[in-house]
Amino acid sequence: MKKIYNIIWKDTILRFSSLSELLFFLILPLIFTFILAGGTGTQNADNRIRLLVVDQAQSPLSAQIIAELAKSATVRPDVLTLSKAESEFQARNASVLLVIPADCDSQTLRTAAIVLDLRQMPDNLNAQAAQRAVQAVLYRLGSAVSIAKNAVTEAEKLRSFASELDRQAYFDTALASAQSLMNSAPDRENVVMGGTIDPIQYDPRANSSAGQMITWVFIPLIGISGAFAYERQRGTLRRLLTSPTGKGTYLLGTILGNVLWSLVQMTLLVSFGALILKVHWANNPAALAVMMTTSALAAAALGTMLGTFVKTEAQASGLSIMLGMVMALLGGCWYPLELFPAVVQNLVKVLPTTWAMQGMLDILLRGQGVIGILPVAGVLLAFAAVFFVIGILRFKYE
């Protein structure tokens, strides 16, 4: 154990012996996070996407839709008259406009579909996100409606309604109870519906804080390959392996040290995100700790494996910067994955960065806890296991 501590200590002195390391460790990540987040956040600012809403129905149902939208984490409904909303939309003061038609009431709903009019700026990320959020709300309401419809049909089999008014009243009650049931189990709905209705939630601050953290932590961890190349080139690895220190101790010390430093780095970056950018990193500290550790292990394992393929330290450092950047870009750390074609979105699942980013956003934007991110953490651990095994089996002193 003492030897492992000594190896970590030695690596730490070596790493920070040049001040330029601080640039990669903290300065660049902070600058990029700040720029991509679009500046600082304020504690109470509502940074949801502005959604223009025109309520032509003025019915309980339309009020309900607006209330549901107001609860969304993604959009902030702003109810206006049609002309005002249209001029705002034309002026590009908002990227989405939702018109709720006059026939939107539970009476129409019981017998027919209602068509809502959603206008959005083309190729606009916020508009896409808002669209998903609106869809999610409508889907939830729609499910409740179909349950209520079924309830009416079933009830009618048992007894007949005295009047159309009676039937409508029964429908309204069924709808209300279906809605409250669905609202009380939002998690279940997310899980069951999976990717199809899971709303994209894009928050520049959260995405930047999480994405930049992953980028700048993966680069030095992949750089473990450089540490191996360095020790091989200097002959210190050969010397170490003629001392009573085993290869296992060396690997463990080197990897552990780098993982610990990456945790320090992540803690600093998370603090910056939470304090300056007001990103909700404190949502679930336990889940965050799991994500940080598993992400770091996956990246460290990748570095260990690459260390057995690279020849020189220079090669390793070039490779780790390039690979770290490319994997971060493709993993959705710089731009939301939803901007990529569906095929690409599936392809990039072979990258650990994709999963790391997903897990972080699960915590930040989708309110997931330890249980919720376990599948993602599991995938990251599987990456770590595979890379470590290859790396350790192939590990050599020259």
Next chain:
Amino acid sequence: MKAILEVKQLVKKYGDFTAVDGISFDIMEGEIFSLLGPNGAGKTTTISMLSTLYIPTSGEAVIGGHSVTKEPMAVRNLIGVVPQDLALYEDLTARENLAFWGQMYGLSGKTLNARIEQVLEQIGLVDKAKDRVKTYSGGMKRRVNIGVGLLHKPKLLFMDEPTVGIDPQSRRLILDSVKELNKQGMTVLYTTHYMEEAEELSDRVGIMDNGKLIALGTQAELTKQVGEMETLILHVGENDDPERLAVALRSLKMVRKADVTDHTVSVIVPEAEQALAPAVTRANELGIKIHSVDMREPNLEAVFLHLTGKALRD
């Protein structure tokens, strides 16, 4: 006397190429043993196998009763290694390097600190201990490289060409400290391609070439084994004719050969000292003036030349 190292039929192949070709030798406790050989002879490969870094293709080596292949950890506790190429962290200071490596050899606390001070003293770098190794001269780096191998007071120290490419002062310091360490009881396996170093340091010498151990013994044994004569070299004046002297000397009974080059006559005799007086007398008789005289004992260089037909250094 007890053998601390026994090497039996050690072979190392890289693919089809045989770098070490079935060498066998023992090293006795308290001895300085040199492996002398030109570039590519297989010295480093041999040390790498003995220090448990390479697994031999075949053969066996036992150090202090432990097999290098079967009990590498036990062997590593007994040996110290000074690799041919520097193996240091140049961004650390000499003291930090010593501290790190000492800990890797299992030292800690007061023992470690005391050893670091002693070693710094030994390698003459007390004043510079706080400077980063990368600011050192080549010779100073080599000294730190040696110091690292000494920290844990190994029973058997491997030194692989520790004086390559350094200034005469550092070389002197290193050779002297090897002798000093040996006096304190450390057994040393020293490799070199400098004949003078092997001659100065070693109790016994093994001569290596092309992966084979072509000769083994004390210097006296080796030179005798070759049966080399001594050489008496007479330098004559500019106006004198060395050829006349050579002809006269050939008639002496003890002289096997007398060759002329420029203004010198090289005389091959069993004992150079005994030949000196008769040779000078002959020169006087001929009126030839002798400016100076050299005597060459048979040396390892000559042994190598004799065994391989080539010079040790090319």
